[in-house]
Structure formats: structure tokens, C-alpha cells
Amino acid sequence: MLKVIVQRLALLVMVLFFVSIATFLMARVVPGDPAQVIAGPHASAQTVQAIRHQLGLDQPLPVQYGDYVVSLAHGDLGSSITTQHPVAEDLKTYFPATLELVFYAFVVALAVGVPLGIVAAVKRGSAVDYVARIVAIGGLSLPTFWFGLVLILVFYAKFGVLPSSGRLSSGLPPPPHVTGIYTLDAALTGYWATFLDCVKHLILPVLALSYVQLAVIVRQLRSSMMEVLSQDFVRTARASGLSTWTVIMRFGLRNALVPMVTVVAVSFGSLLGGAVVTETVFDWPGMGNYVVHSIQSLDFPAIMGFTIVIAVVYVLINLIADLINLALNPEVRYGVSS
């Protein structure tokens, strides 16, 4: 088991190395001349040259890449052209808001998706199965940004029951800073009115963001559960007189879990992508909103800083999923070589 973990970690280092090359190419090579972008269209050749020198862009590419990796290793993602702050600082400021949104969306997607997927597979052809399939195909076909707008139209514009933007009502100060996650901070410090307001602001964006992933989870779990339940050992278990519940939980779910863990990891990545869109629609002050504003001003250090942070988070999540799957696989756990 330890050997496998070490192998995975070595692979992780290699993937991160290539990720750094990919973002370097996207930030420095593909978009033409970053110095020109910073200087603006009317700058003199001298100014552009000075900026180029200042940023080290007059160095050969391998040297530039070396500098890039060294600064990445120090957590330096460069400075944003628009905010003039270090990108790492900016992202740190916006990270808790995104984490809060993604976390709740993840919880909702799992809490609804997992039971729905299981019941649909077990009671195949029933009304629940029918609902599950409609939910799944609807979620896969719905543009997240449009779904968000429809939610705003119905719950904010039509019925006026929920707010449409931001993390808090205007005039309400944020709770004392502990983690930056407002619901958690408000609960920890006992600001219950603030807590309630945070929850109200979370409902629509979480709904918009979680639905697509819910659909993915339902679809995947339903089909892998059905596959497992149709196998011989499940029939044997049933025939040996075990209760339906035991068969489903110990034999069905246990075996459907392995592909599921991978799907959940991938869906967490999709949530991070979906957050960019959701935050834009609901004016949620997170990293996604930050990157969309950066895109509008062609702020490449900010865009690529965001991209590399997300890639690292995503690679780590996939590593965790891999390790969970290894732990679930008895062949690896008991040291049986495959």
C-alpha cells in the first residue's frame, strides 16, 4: 500500500511539472506579447521594451520558465494587472467565498443524488426511477448560467422570497473573521441573524450550481448500481436469505462505490468550473467572479494564477480519490499483487 502511495505521489509531482509548463505556455507564449498588453495599445516601443525587461520577457524561454517555476514554488503567482495586488493575495481573499459555495453545492448534490441514484437502480422502472432519469437528463442539458437566471426570475423577481446577489444583504456587516466562510464564522461567533441572512443568500446559487452535479451523480450511480445488482454474487446473496437492505448496502453499494469515488472527484472539479459561471450570475464575490473580471481586462497573471491554483486543487482531489479507491480495493489493502 505504501509503495502505491509513493508511486502516486511521484506521478503527482510529474503532473504538476507538466501543468506548470501548460500554464506557462498559456500565460507567456500563446497570447502574443504580455508587455504590450500591460503597456496598452498606445504605449511607445521604449515603454514596452522597458516592461519587457522588467518582467524578464527579453530572456530566452527556458530561462523565463525557470524563473516562473521558482516563483511558483515560492507561492508567487505574479501581480494582477488590474488590482495591482499579488494574484496569490487576491485569490486568498476570494477563496473562502468560493469554497463556501462549492462545499454546500457538493453536499446538496451528494445528499440528494446518492439516495436518488440508489433507489432508482433498486426500484428500476418505478416512479422514482422515472423521476431520477428526468432529473438526470435535465441536469445534463441545462446551461448553469441560464438556470441561475430563471431561479432569480422566479424566487427574486416574481415572489421576492430570496435575494439575487452577493453573500449578505447590504448594510449587514460580515461576521467577525475566523475562516472567511461566512456561515461558519457567524455560527462560531453567535451572530445568528447574520447566519440566517448568509443561508438565504446561499440558497439560489447553491441550487444553480449543484443541479448539474446532482444529475451526473444520479446517472452514474444508477447505472453502476444496476450493473452490480445484476451480477451473480448479488443473486446468490439474495438467495441465501439476506435482507434486501443488507444486499443493497453490503454487496450493491460497496461495489458501485469504486467508480463512484472517481465520479465524485471529477464532479468536484466540475463544481469549481461551474462556480465561475454561478458566481458571475449571482455576483458572488469569489474566485470565479474575480477571474471573469480578469478575463474582461485580459489580466493574464490573474487568469493563469487562478487556473494553476484550480489545477493543483483538482489534482490533489483526484489523488485523494485514487487513495480512497486503493483503500477500498482489498487486493491492494492486503498486499496482493495484481
Next chain:
Amino acid sequence: MRMPGVSTRVAKATLTLRSLLTNPVTATALSVVILLLLVGVLAPVVAPYGATSVDLANRLAPMSGSHLLGTDEVGRDILSRLLYGVRISVGVSIATVACAAVIGMLLGTVAGYFGRWADTLIMRAIDVVLSFPSLILAIALAAALGPNLLNAALAIAIVKIPIYARLAYAETLSTRQQLYVRAAKTFGVGNAFIVRRHILPNIRSSIIVQTTLDLGDVILLISTLGFLGLGAQPPTPEWGAMISTGWHYLIDQWWYPTFTGAAIFLTVMSFNLLGDGVRDLLDPTGRD
């Protein structure tokens, strides 16, 4: 080694179509997709107005007999723009998926068939692409390449290549070990011929299933990039870009962004349902 005759192929195609049509959901989805393709081709004929004909006297008009879905912020007919938009959303998506499928298939086959450094180089590059969430990578690439429709399509094609490469790679690896392939090698048959005659036909059906399943997703991605300002630029009647301006009018002219989004939703849903039907037909293991 005679190729199947034309009549056999026609019979086969008819049979496939007939099996597709037995499922009412798939049949409906297929009809909608065919209708969409027709609308795309015939947009100038069926659209009541031009896609970019401005009518400032008629800004943000509500739904009426002369403008069935109202008009936008410069008085363009929304219905006409939606109809012209089919060309972009569906047309560009088909081209994007086709590009990704061909390149991915090529890369996967080369990696799987030749192995060694081709395998290492190609499949590690694929791993790198997969180490980004797909939407984030598409956003970063589209931003780096510069915001326009072609670059958005290119970015999405790059994001989609790994799926096809991995499919082709896995199938090639297993086919390469088959007795008939090894026999062909023993007889001195060239690599190109083996790939064309023995490997590619085995990959084909899984690639077709994947492309139909991907079309809906690519339409969503194109419209998402358009919505974020990274795809088609105004006044192109691209659905995502239309919503990106239309959502400012959400409260007072709700029909503008709402119908545009509904067009995306219905289109993507038809492609997804058709994709499910094709998968059930060609890949019985995933059948419901």
C-alpha cells in the same frame, strides 16, 4: 477482402435507423435534431427578419404577432436571431466534436499501436489536459488565444481530445494483441494497412457513441464561453452571447434571456437523448 456492397450498406443504415426509431424518446429527439439541422440550413428562408437587422424604434418590444418572441435592446427580432443561432451553436459544435474525435482517435491509435515513446509522450500530454477541470481549461485557453468564436471552438476541441484519445488507445491496445492482427503482421502487412483495416473499424462504434453523447455538452460549453464573453462577439447571434447581454433585461423583459436559454436547453436535451439512444443501440453494455 471485398468491401460490402452499396446495397448492403443501405440496408444496414435502414436497419440502424429503424431500431433507433423504435424508442419513442429517441425518435422524438432525432426529429428535433433533424428539424434543428434544417432550420440551421434554411435560416435565411424561415427567419422572419435578418439576424442583425436593427430597428431602434422597436427596442425591447414584448411578444407580439410581428415579433413572436419580442425584440432585443436594439430592436432585432429575437426569434430570427435564435434561428440563425442554430447555425452557430449546432454547426460549430458538430465541427468541434469532429475535430476532437479525429485528432483524439489519431493520437490514441498511434500511442496504442506503436507504444514506447509515442505512448509515453502522447498519453502523458493527455494526462496533463485531464489534470484541469474541463471548463476551467477551456476558459484559460480561450482567454489565451483571444476571445472569438473560432478560438472558443479550438479551446473546447483541445479539452475534448483526451476522451477520444483514451477510448482509441484502450481499444487499440486490446486489438493489437488479437491473433488476426499478429497474423497480418507475420504476413508482412504494413502498419498503415493494419491500422486502417483492423484497428480503426474496431474503434469506430465507441467513438460514434462518444461523439453523439458529447455534442450536447459541447453546445453547452460554447454557449458558456459565449456567456462569459470568451466566445462569439456581438452582433453574432450566438445563444450564450445573447444571454450575456439579455440578462440585464431579466426583470423587465424576462422573455429575452428566458427564451434564448430555453433554446439552448431544448437543443442540448435533444442531442443528449439522441446520444443515449445511439449508445443503447451500439453499446449494449450501457443499456438501461
